[in-house]
Amino acid sequence: MQAFEYANPMTVKDAVALLGASWTDANVLAGGTDQLSLMKDYIHTPKRLVNIKNIKELAGIRKAGGNLRIGATVTLDELIDNREVRMAFPSLVSAARGVGSPQIKNMGTVGGDLCQRPRCWYFRNGFGLLAQKNGRSLVDDGQNEFHAIFSQGPAKFVSASSLAPALAALGATVTIAGPNGTRSVDVASFFVAPSSDQQREVDLKPNEIVTQVLVPMSGAKNASYEVRLKDGLDWPYAAAAVALRMKGSTVESARVVLGHVGPTPVVAEGAASALAGKSITEEVAAQAGESAVQGAHPLSGNAYKVQLAKTAVKRALMEAVKRA
Template structure:
């Protein structure tokens, strides 16, 4: 594939290009998609030289601002993030391999495309504009158990799950100005648009990820079940932010990866966490109620049990 490679140095320059060409940050996902002919383009906009988008800034009680071009490896090494948001460090360490973390950026991680093998393969499925989802009636072991239809992907980003549990916001900039949306509103379900995973329109760029100041006294963790012990995408993952008092969970949030087309959080689950006694019977009753509304596919019912067991493990470890 022949394409021109444009390297603007300011965001204004990107807008002047007036182009909906794909943005290239670390390229670890984009290049694969282009090589596999999933993205066909005659132009790529390298955003790596855009000034000011590779910084992490501590804004005191206004939280922490993370530039989308911050590399995943630099997020892990950053002292502010280590001190104020260990959940993000723990999650980032779970992503891929050191080489990919050195290249891949935070913005690219949350905007990466799904890993469904039909989508990545030579199948003209619904997400590519076709009219068939090959996972239905096909190999759907790794697909979603909730929120699917007409496409049944799971969102592949680990960071997105932690950012959801942390109540982060995403700043989006376009020629027409800026808007900031909660992570929950950034990602969309296939029923809203089965061809994309988030609200970004052509010409819009993620320019900041904003972490609110974290309340004191919460324990956090990220647990990721993967099939291989080396690098791999999550089969199911859970990010937890919990406040405990003796043998009671006073308050908390659970966000899930690997279960839905976007990082998943349910108000009902978090309400049930409030006041939950951490004795075995109460925790068992709580975990067995999780994903009672799931609609697993033929080969992935195991994800319901897996999600429940991961939550049990988290509560046992943190409480």
């Protein structure tokens, strides 16, 4: 690993000031479960690491107006164990439960889960986010079984965050602090498909920090479902998260978001429209699954993900309406 300077600020203002104009000047360090692997593999080689775990204002979960405010350094375990989260957002709890091992849930943070880098093995082996060699995609004719079925332009990796689809379905926003103050971005728009290797896959500048996530306490029924290889310590093949505003047993409005199938969480508007005004039965849920994968374009080795995504939508919907 390349030698680096370690900074330990106590405030967001100081942390932002310690970051730099480029990703090689400095990187944020939260739980370190991804950042340190990236540094060991020379994918990130920052001159400075800025530890944010001792900044009190980034910690904790509490109600704030009509939202639940989740601090960026809340660990996945804290999220899973929190009473308010368990009562209002079972989709978030089940997404967090699926992550890795007990050790990862103990160290990994909400901000880190959202900002973790893609797992694409070409990216992790130094070929950049677009996984190209001599201007040609290595993914198209390569090992692409875990890649996107919803590619966006040249971006064929999948967004790695399991929390993102659940948060996007719930209409959550992230707050980002930078040198000029704070800004707020919908979770669904925080993820972007880069068109060059110089771009990041999240809407974050090198001198910005995610400080919190605000999740509206709207009373929407919600659930998420992911399909993974047995109980392996690996990312899901496909996942879906749903949030339903109900009037009695009828869906007033729905949000359906697919995960691990595109470079960003995929908001399935067709599936949401297919649900409006209906009661959820197995048949309606299966139709929503069909609608959700309209527009999917699998690569040579990952057509199986289309069926998994359909099933994930159906099962998430059935789970959401099962809850009182």
